[in-house]
Amino acid sequence: MRLSKTFIKTLREAPKDEVARNGALLSRAGYIHKELAGIYDYLPLGVSVIEKIKNIIREELNAIGCEEVQMSALQNPELWEATGRFSDQEVDIWFKTELASGGTLGLAPTHEEPMTNMLKTYISSYKDLPLYVYQFQTKFRNELRAKSGVMRGREFLMKDLYSFHTSEDDLDIFYEKVEKTYARIFNRLGIGDSTFKTFASGGIFSKFSHEYQTILPVGEDTIYYNADKSLVFNKEVFTDEVLAEFNANANDFTEVKAAEVGNIFKLKHKYSKPLNLKYTSESNQEQYVYMGCYGIGVSRLMGVIAEKFADEKGLVWPEEIAPFKYYLVGIGEKGIAEAEKLYKGHENEILFDDREARPGEKFADAELIGIPYRVVISDKTLAEGKVELTSRRDGESKLVDLKELFV
Amino acid sequence: MRLSKTFIKTLREAPKDEVARNGALLSRAGYIHKELAGIYDYLPLGVSVIEKIKNIIREELNAIGCEEVQMSALQNPELWEATGRFSDQEVDIWFKTELASGGTLGLAPTHEEPMTNMLKTYISSYKDLPLYVYQFQTKFRNELRAKSGVMRGREFLMKDLYSFHTSEDDLDIFYEKVEKTYARIFNRLGIGDSTFKTFASGGIFSKFSHEYQTILPVGEDTIYYNADKSLVFNKEVFTDEVLAEFNANANDFTEVKAAEVGNIFKLKHKYSKPLNLKYTSESNQEQYVYMGCYGIGVSRLMGVIAEKFADEKGLVWPEEIAPFKYYLVGIGEKGIAEAEKLYKGHENEILFDDREARPGEKFADAELIGIPYRVVISDKTLAEGKVELTSRRDGESKLVDLKELFV
Numbered sequence A, B: 001m002r003l004s005k006t007f008i009k010t011l012r013e014a015p016k017d018e019v020a021r022n023g024a025l026l027s028r029a030g031y032i033h034k035e036l037a038g039i040y041d042y043l044p045l046g047v048s049v050i051e052k053i054k055n056i057i058r059e060e061l062n063a064i065g066c067e068e069v070q071m072s073a074l075q076n077p078e079l080w081e082a083t084g085r086f087s088d089q090e091v092d093i094w095f096k097t098e099l100a101s102g103g104t105l106g107l108a109p110t111h112e113e114p115m116t117n118m119l120k121t122y123i124s125s126y127k128d129l130p131l132y133v134y135q136f137q138t139k140f141r142n143e144l145r146a147k148s149g150v151m152r153g154r155e156f157l158m159k160d161l162y163s164f165h166t167s168e169d170d171l172d173i174f175y176e177k178v179e180k181t182y183a184r185i186f187n188r189l190g191i192g193d194s195t196f197k198t199f200a201s202g203g204i205f206s207k208f209s210h211e212y213q214t215i216l217p218v219g220e221d222t223i224y225y226n227a228d229k230s231l232v233f234n235k236e237v238f239t240d241e242v243l244a245e246f247n248a249n250a251n252d253f254t255e256v257k258a259a260e261v262g263n264i265f266k267l268k269h270k271y272s273k274p275l276n277l278k279y280t281s282e283s284n285q286e287q288y289v290y291m292g293c294y295g296i297g298v299s300r301l302m303g304v305i306a307e308k309f310a311d312e313k314g315l316v317w318p319e320e321i322a323p324f325k326y327y328l329v330g331i332g333e334k335g336i337a338e339a340e341k342l343y344k345g346h347e348n349e350i351l352f353d354d355r356e357a358r359p360g361e362k363f364a365d366a367e368l369i370g371i372p373y374r375v376v377i378s379d380k381t382l383a384e385g386k387v388e389l390t391s392r393r394d395g396e397s398k399l400v401d402l403k404e405l406f407v
Helices: A021-028 A044-063 A077-082 A112-119 A168-188 A240-245 A298-309 A332-343 A359-369 A379-383 B021-028 B044-063 B077-082 B112-119 B168-188 B240-245 B298-309 B332-343 B359-369 B379-383
Strands: A032-036 A039-042 A095-098 A104-107 A131-140 A155-165 A195-201 A208-215 A221-225 A232-234 A254-268 A278-280 A286-288 A290-297 A326-330 A350-352 A373-377 A387-391 A397-400 B032-036 B039-042 B095-098 B104-107 B131-140 B155-165 B195-201 B208-215 B221-225 B232-234 B254-268 B278-280 B286-288 B290-297 B326-330 B350-352 B373-377 B387-391 B397-400
Touching: A021 A032, A021 A298, A039 A044, A044 A131, A044 A155, A044 A168, A044 A298, A077 A104, A077 A112, A112 A131, A112 A155, A155 A168, A155 A298, A168 A195, A168 A208, A168 A254, A168 A290, A195 A221, A195 A254, A208 A221, A208 A232, A254 A298, A290 A298, A326 A332, A326 A359, A332 A350, A332 A373, A332 A379, A359 A373, A373 A379, B021 B032, B021 B298, B039 B044, B044 B131, B044 B155, B044 B168, B044 B298, B077 B104, B077 B112, B112 B131, B112 B155, B155 B168, B155 B298, B168 B195, B168 B208, B168 B254, B168 B290, B195 B221, B195 B254, B208 B221, B208 B232, B254 B298, B290 B298, B326 B332, B326 B359, B332 B350, B332 B373, B332 B379, B359 B373, B373 B379
Parallel strands: A195 A232, A326 A350, A326 A373, B195 B232, B326 B350, B326 B373
Antiparallel strands: A032 A039, A095 A104, A095 B095, A131 A155, A155 A290, A195 A208, A208 A254, A221 A232, A221 A254, A254 A290, A278 A286, A373 A387, A387 A397, B032 B039, B095 B104, B131 B155, B155 B290, B195 B208, B208 B254, B221 B232, B221 B254, B254 B290, B278 B286, B373 B387, B387 B397
């Protein structure tokens, strides 16, 4: 992409009311535009990061046999009344709206109910199971406060996966498979070493659920981890009673702030029972389907990763989700001409700063936008037949052969 | 994709209340699931068709320098009050909702207002223009009736492109470019020969707008075309006065039903003025930005194309947007083994009917699902070292070499 041809510009100032660093930096660097608190537009660079996150998740889920769908945002209240979740007393973050032809609809804050109901059309026999169905879909949550940038949106993008099984054993097997898949996803996203599966409070049907928490000073949650980080608890379950169950001692744990980036949950019959999702077993018995659900906050991840790696100069993207791998600057007539040559055929890997601007301005924008590698071509580098390659993460520069760039 | 591994099944019956043929066929063939009237989920085959339509549009728009963004569904009423379009008297298809923290939000039925407002951050000088910004985004319209399947949704996917210019001349030049691009898009979608740019009623700032109408017996619109279809009018402008303007005679026109699949509109200052989107000209004057907007109904196109080509046996997809190119059936032990071999490495092109079912059932599903080519491998075809290739469109079969399939 040529910076001269895109409508986005880096901005000196973030929106006045933007208090979160991720929101401020992503706005200034041209990734997002704020509509209202917790409601954002995604600009070309932001669309690119979101698509890269989605593609990593999609590849990993497809590899374990999951199928992608796209469900509606507008929700039929009947389904949610069946599970007792339509009332504002039970679920206090609904956005609701009125149909012109009469009746109230909800805007989906999550999709367990319509997903369970939809599968009634497709599941009848044990032969139809197991099934794994996911989507990337906008969720709407009527949060009282939304001051965390894209880390807590009133409108945000989530990946939600639902699994359907004949037995609890089969659910357990798939649940473990998803745990391994999530570990791969967070590794590929560049936050594997600071993201942990934690024990969180369960529900009616499970003592615990699991969350994925990324260590982050501005995170909204508090977690406790042991020396080798094999045992991590959310604050709400870090009690003497729970610790006793794990033969653990509170003194061996470190407290740290973290942000939730995913959660996995054994739903068992929680939704299949009230919504009557059954299958006929091998012995010809009607039985309720076992279910699991598995979320990842896609737009939230963009905010968490922005917060996690940013420095005083701006954003620092991990290579796998950076909108471009290289930020290209040509200096001087020859340098610019060589940069033009280098750009050709690599338009998807290079953000080419071909604007009429001083090199210093371009370098500052390269740092703010957070592209992993800056490539500078100037008389000085050309004298040695090389280009200057600077890593955004550690700021180290070296002269390299052009050939080394696109391997 | 293996049919044995996907959760979808073809259905004998469409949803009871589904009166539109596109909705009924797409439901029975496993492309969509109906939530409520005008509100649909997209199943794996449906997601695939939608993505293929999007990619054709995306490629063609990117080729003329358009940039992709993703704006919010939730809308700030202030922007729409500035143009007089927030009141239900002015725009009668709003879905509105209340913020928990106070205030009313709208669900975007279109995005002129937020797009115009957003660009105020990025446009200041004539040097910033022209700009072309588009998105694929869900629109919400509170239709009183929604009985046309995915051809008229209360929640639907649209591509909306907005252009920004310093002058009306520049707007005119880009507008013509979009006309050419739209012709290419509709050609690639397989409906080029039955889709026409029509004169439709304009607004305050233009005598006419243009729509793209696809001839379709169940279409909601009526259009009139002349012998060579170079002049096509929507019913609302097919008046003696307009015809006189074009030196045309009503008797030379044929009346036909059609469905709107796109529209293009010279907005000029309609939104830039009330929302105060200005630029500084070369002579240092503040001037309003000229705008155009260009829509294509993405999910509607899926319905129109389904309606247009379907026959009594089911759907018939044009090759460029079919979810798979081949529907593969192996018959007999050897035929099934050879089909397995053929499938490997071509998973994205082949819908492999590897279910335990009679060939007749598989052939019926192949026709209902509407994949362009059915490939059958049996003892009979293997005896000649070939496979049977049957075109869904004309039903003609021939024996071909395996090598001819993937060229």
